[in-house]
Amino acid sequence: MKLTHLTPVWAWQLSLLLLPLSAAAQTQRPLFPANQEATTKPNIIFILTDDQDLHLQSLDYLPLIKRRLVDQGTLYTHHYCTTALCCPSRVSLWTGKQAHNTNVTDVAPPHGGYPKFVSQGLNSAYLPVWLQEAGYDTYYTGKLFNAHTVDNYLSPRPAGFNGSDFLLDPFTYSYLNSTFQRNNEEPVSYEGQHSMDVLTSKALGFLDDAAKGDRPFFLGIAPVAPHSNVEIPSFGSTSNSSGVHDAVFSAPIPAKRHEHLFPDAKVPRTENFNPESPSGANWVRDLPRQTRENVDYNDHFYRQRLRTLQSVDELVDDIFRHLESYGLLSNTYIFYTSDNGYHIGQHRLQPGKECGFEEDINIPLIIRGPGVPSNTTASIVTTHIDLAPTLLQLAGSPLRADFDGEAIPLTAEGLEEASEYRHEHVTVEYWGFAAFEGEYYPDGGRILGNNTYKAVRVVGSGYSFYYAVWCNNEHELYDLTTDPQQLKNLLHPDEVAPATLLGVPFEKAVSRLDALLFVLKSCKGQTCVRPWHALHPAGNVQNLHDALAARYDDFYLKEQKKVSYDRCEMGYIVDAEGPQFEGVGLVYRHGTRWSDWV
Ligand SMILES: *[C@@H]1O[C@H](CO)[C@@H](O)[C@H](O)[C@H]1NC(C)=O
Ligand SMILES: *[C@@H]1O[C@H](CO)[C@@H](O)[C@H](O)[C@H]1NC(C)=O
Ligand SMILES: *[C@@H]1O[C@H](CO)[C@@H](O)[C@H](O)[C@H]1NC(C)=O
Ligand SMILES: *[C@@H]1O[C@H](CO)[C@@H](O)[C@H](O)[C@H]1NC(C)=O
Ligand SMILES: *[C@@H]1O[C@H](CO)[C@@H](O)[C@H](O)[C@H]1NC(C)=O
Ligand SMILES: *[C@@H]1O[C@H](CO)[C@@H](O)[C@H](O)[C@H]1NC(C)=O
Numbered sequence: 001m002k003l004t005h006l007t008p009v010w011a012w013q014l015s016l017l018l019l020p021l022s023a024a025a026q027t028q029r030p031l032f033p034a035n036q037e038a039t040t041k042p043n044i045i046f047i048l049t050d051d052q053d054l055h056l057q058s059l060d061y062l063p064l065i066k067r068r069l070v071d072q073g074t075l076y077t078h079h080y081c082t083t084a085l086c087c088p089s090r091v092s093l094w095t096g097k098q099a100h101n102t103n104v105t106d107v108a109p110p111h112g113g114y115p116k117f118v119s120q121g122l123n124s125a126y127l128p129v130w131l132q133e134a135g136y137d138t139y140y141t142g143k144l145f146n147a148h149t150v151d152n153y154l155s156p157r158p159a160g161f162n163g164s165d166f167l168l169d170p171f172t173y174s175y176l177n178s179t180f181q182r183n184n185e186e187p188v189s190y191e192g193q194h195s196m197d198v199l200t201s202k203a204l205g206f207l208d209d210a211a212k213g214d215r216p217f218f219l220g221i222a223p224v225a226p227h228s229n230v231e232i233p234s235f236g237s238t239s240n241s242s243g244v245h246d247a248v249f250s251a252p253i254p255a256k257r258h259e260h261l262f263p264d265a266k267v268p269r270t271e272n273f274n275p276e277s278p279s280g281a282n283w284v285r286d287l288p289r290q291t292r293e294n295v296d297y298n299d300h301f302y303r304q305r306l307r308t309l310q311s312v313d314e315l316v317d318d319i320f321r322h323l324e325s326y327g328l329l330s331n332t333y334i335f336y337t338s339d340n341g342y343h344i345g346q347h348r349l350q351p352g353k354e355c356g357f358e359e360d361i362n363i364p365l366i367i368r369g370p371g372v373p374s375n376t377t378a379s380i381v382t383t384h385i386d387l388a389p390t391l392l393q394l395a396g397s398p399l400r401a402d403f404d405g406e407a408i409p410l411t412a413e414g415l416e417e418a419s420e421y422r423h424e425h426v427t428v429e430y431w432g433f434a435a436f437e438g439e440y441y442p443d444g445g446r447i448l449g450n451n452t453y454k455a456v457r458v459v460g461s462g463y464s465f466y467y468a469v470w471c472n473n474e475h476e477l478y479d480l481t482t483d484p485q486q487l488k489n490l491l492h493p494d495e496v497a498p499a500t501l502l503g504v505p506f507e508k509a510v511s512r513l514d515a516l517l518f519v520l521k522s523c524k525g526q527t528c529v530r531p532w533h534a535l536h537p538a539g540n541v542q543n544l545h546d547a548l549a550a551r552y553d554d555f556y557l558k559e560q561k562k563v564s565y566d567r568c569e570m571g572y573i574v575d576a577e578g579p580q581f582e583g584v585g586l587v588y589r590h591g592t593r594w595s596d597w598v
Contacts, residue, residue, distance in 0.1 A: 041135065041216040041396055042370065043332040045207075045319060048093075048220065049312055050086065050143065050227040052338035055346075055359040057268055058226070061306045064317040065366070069336050073368030074376045074415075076408070078459055080383045080426040084340040084353045084360040086227075087112050087146040089384060093339070094126040096388030096403040098427055100522055103572050105431040111571030113147025118156065127388050128160025131218045134395040139206035141165040141180075142199050142222030143172050149235075150179060150187050157184065163209060165202045167195070167222075173230035175253035175308070194255040195224050196311030203315065204322055211326040216395075221319075225312050226305035226342075228351070228437045229253050249437040249446065251300060254307030262306050266299045272346045272485035279347045279487045281474045283434070283448055284355065287348040294440045298344050301351050301438050305342075333369030333394060333410075335387070347486075350436035356428050356455045356468050356476075357486055373412045380418045381459050382408045383426050385528070404528035423529055424543055427520040428455040428468070432570040450568045454521040454577075456513065460543050463502060467513040471568035471576070477510065504548050511556040512547045517563050522574075522581050534581075536588045555588050 052058055054077075059065065081089045083099045091097075091104040091112075099105050103120055106112030117123060128138045138161050148158070149169040158164065168187055171179035178195035180202065181187040190198045203221045210217035234246040254261075267273060274295060278285045290298070316336070323329045343359040344351045353360045365382065368374075385405030392399060393407045404427075409418045434451040436442070455468035455476070464480035475491035479501065490497045491510070501509035519531040527534045532541045541547045547556070564578040574580065 040331060042394055043210070043216050043328060044131075044136075044218045044335070044391060044394060045323075045332060046218070046220045046335045046391070047312075047316065047319075047337075048090070048142075048222045049309075049336075049338040050222070050224050051340060051342045051353060052226055052309070052364060053342040053359060054362055054364045055268075056302065056305075056342065056344060058306065058309055059364060061262065061265070062309060062313045064313040065336065068316055068320045069334065069366040069368050070375070072374045073334070073366050074373050074378050074410075076365040076367070076378050076380070076382050078379050078381045079337065079363060079365035080361045080381070080428070080457060081338075081340045081363055082361075082383055082385055082427055083429055084355060085430070086143075086339050087114075087117075089339040090145055091117055091122065091126075093384040093387055094128070095122055096127075096385055096392075096400065096405055098385060098404045098523070098528060099429055099431075100572055101402075101404060101524060105572050106433075106570070107146035109147065111432065114145040114149070114158075115147060115152060117145055123156065123159045126160065127391060128158075128218065128220075130160075130388075130392055130397060130400075131395055132160055132162075134392070134397040135215055136395060137162045137210055137213045137215050137217045138220075139163040139210055139217065140220035140222070141202040141206060142220070143167045143224055144222065146172070148172075150181075153181050153187065154184070163206050165206070167199075167224060170232035170235035173224055173227055175224065175229050178224075194253075194311070196255060196308065196315070199223055200311070200315045200318060204318055207319065207322050207326075211322075211328060218391075218395075221315070223312050223315065225308035226252050249435065250439070251304040252308040254304060255311050258307040258310040261310065262303050265303050265306055267302045267344045270346065270485060272487055274345045274348055275487060277487075279489065280355075280357075281468070281476045281489055281492060282453075282470050282472060283451070284347055284349065285489075285492070289348055290345060290350075290440070294350075294438075295345065297439055298351060302344055330370060333367065333372070335391075336364065336366040337384075337387075338363045339384075344438075350440055351438040352435050354430060354434040354451055356430070356453065356457075356466065358466075358480075358484075361426070361428055361457065367408075367410060369410065371411045373415070376412075378415050379459075380409070380415060380422050381424055381426060385427075402525050404523065404525060406529050421542075423531075424458055424460040425516065425520065425531065426457040426459075427523065427528060428457055429453070429521065431572055449570065452565070452568050452570070454517060454563065456517045456520055458513070458516070458544055460545060463544065465513060465544075467510070467517060469514075469517065469563045469565070471565040473564055477513070502545070502548060504550075508553060508557065509548065511560065512544055512552075514563055515547075515556055515560045516544070518561060518579075519581050519586070521563060521577070535586060541588075552588060560586070 087107040088099045091102050104112045104116045109115050165182040168179050175195045177191045179187045179189050228249040231248045274290045340353050341360045341363045343349045386408050389403050389407040409415050431452045434448045436446045452471035458465045466478045468476040477490040478486040561579040567576045569576040
């Protein structure tokens with residue numbers, strides 16, 4: 001791109017226009033195998049588990065998923081959710097937008113849940129609707145969103161599905177007393193049956209319906225496993241109509257046939273498991289070390305998760321048997337992922353999610369389908385925000401300009417090209433509470449407020465960082481190359497920061513990460529995908545490494561506004577979130593040399 005004759009502002013605007021096109025042009029060709037040009041669009045099956053980890057080794061206990069998906073497909077090892085909480089994460093996944101652009105940031109009103117999804121206008125602007133427009137028959141069973149309840153399931157009905165059978169609150173997480181609601185029918189209680197068995201028969205039923213149709217299909221299957229069992233006694237009371245914050249959590253409940261499995265399994269005793277010294281920042285750093293009884297209980301909790309996941313393993317195998325019997329396997333993509341990850345005992349945390357640690361945000365993504373390399377791991381950075389664009393591209397539809405992510409390459413050639421141009425960051429954000437889901441929790445209760453933070457995870461060539469700013473303005477930085485367990489927060493007053501990072505003085509490296517986060521914390525559309533481009537419109541900075549050049553020191557150290565909060569809020573209240581990205585005002589515009597603009 002020759003932009004040398006343009007003023008910086010023009011260059012910025014023009015390159016914002018040009019870049020997405022050129023990136024799309026690069027990805028389009030290798031993303032799909034040649035036979036996708038054919039008239040038959042592929043079918044898509046999307047399996048979305050609830051709270052499944054990558055880091056606690058759950059995949060090691062799932063032999064059928066290994067045989068059907070991992071061995072025959074690609075495991076994306078650097079796949080991330082962007083908000084580690086069910087409802088915000090699912091809304092981001094199905095809309096292709098960061099939570100700060102959906103403003104569905106919680107599991108229940110006022111800041112989240114199904115009613116907020118509807119009031120934000122998203123019920124007509126999410127994937128199932130777009131897939132129907134692309135000519136797909138669409139089916140879904142299991143959990144869609146939180147606070148989608150026995151009271152509000154028709155106000156309105158979730159749009160975009162030819163067939164749906166949803167788990168509804170307050171029974172969504174009640175393994176032995178689930179309630180499902182089919183199409184426009186009344187909710188039905190399945191008291192006494194295991195939720196996963198009910199779900200499996202519904203999923204196979206929809207697959208049979210879909211296979212009979214003459215159009216391509218999308219089938220979403222969202223099991224509750226391995227989420228905690230949750231009972232919500234206060235549901236429906238006038239003051240807390242969703243009751244979510246009074247929920248009673250306990251270990252997940254497996255099907256009878258799996259109860260006895262893995263009697264000796266324990267949470268992996270990694271270095272960050274119940275460590276001797278506190279780690280992290282804010283409330284995490286105040287957690288007491290867990291007692292022996294607490295650890296034993298958490299190991300039991302862990303085994304119950306592995307046991308409930310056995311039902312998911314069987315579900316996946318059943319789906320493949322049916323696909324084979326219908327002869328559909330060769331034209332079907334199967335996606336397998338989770339809404340967010342999970343921690344048990346790492347950093348002394350009780351069972352739960354809602355944190356920015358790898359255990360919570362780096363989650364399984366396995367894709368199998370025509371042209372997808374088999375028995376392969378891919379290490380490019382991908383996020384949940386990239387999945388809606390990926391599925392829409394598979395369906396042959398144009399991508400939407402307001403997507404905050406970009407399609408994930410699915411072929412060997414596409415993966416190789418992606419290592420050249422693909423973004424290296426994940427925008428992580430969180431508002432509101434953290435919950436302790438096991439039997440052990442502090443006197444103050446299971447729910448803790450002020451768990452509000454913005455963070456960026458960067459995985460580039462030769463570096464790997466997590467940088468966060470909390471709503472109380474505490475900072476967090478881990479160098480995962482030397483500290484993969486995230487035990488040493490280099491920005492905590494009790495730690496000794498290194499003199500240099502990536503060969504430059506420590507503060508200089510931090511100033512770049514802060515500026516990156518400053519752009520990402522309120523980014524929209526392509527700026528979320530190419531944040532460095534907003535700072536350096538001439539296009540000569542593509543990644544953290546490029547940004548470290550000494551000629552940008554003043555720009556980053558002296559001119560940039562820093563990420564900070566004015567106060568803690570439970571939702572996305574902009575005026576609590578410090579200075580905001582103002583586009584052009586932030587651009588690096590001090591280059592006088594030719595080399596600054598090419
Ligand atoms: C997958 O690859 C590994 C080596 O990379 C090999 O040992 C294994 O047999 C392969 N599995 C299958 C099912 O092809
Ligand atoms: C997000 O929603 C909350 C209510 O839940 C509202 O107060 C806030 O202004 C909204 N934020 C934005 C940026 O629209
Ligand atoms: C699925 O829904 C779409 C949109 O309403 C409709 O055009 C299509 O005919 C439906 N498919 C079937 C099999 O009913
Ligand atoms: C199971 O759920 C139904 C409502 O769907 C409820 O009436 C019943 O009391 C529940 N049973 C138990 C044991 O909680
Ligand atoms: C509503 O929620 C609050 C906060 O969790 C709790 O203190 C209160 O007891 C609940 N009220 C009812 C009627 O359940
Ligand atoms: C959050 O922190 C503020 C101080 O910033 C404190 O006043 C408030 O009580 C805290 N809220 C909760 C729910 O912990």
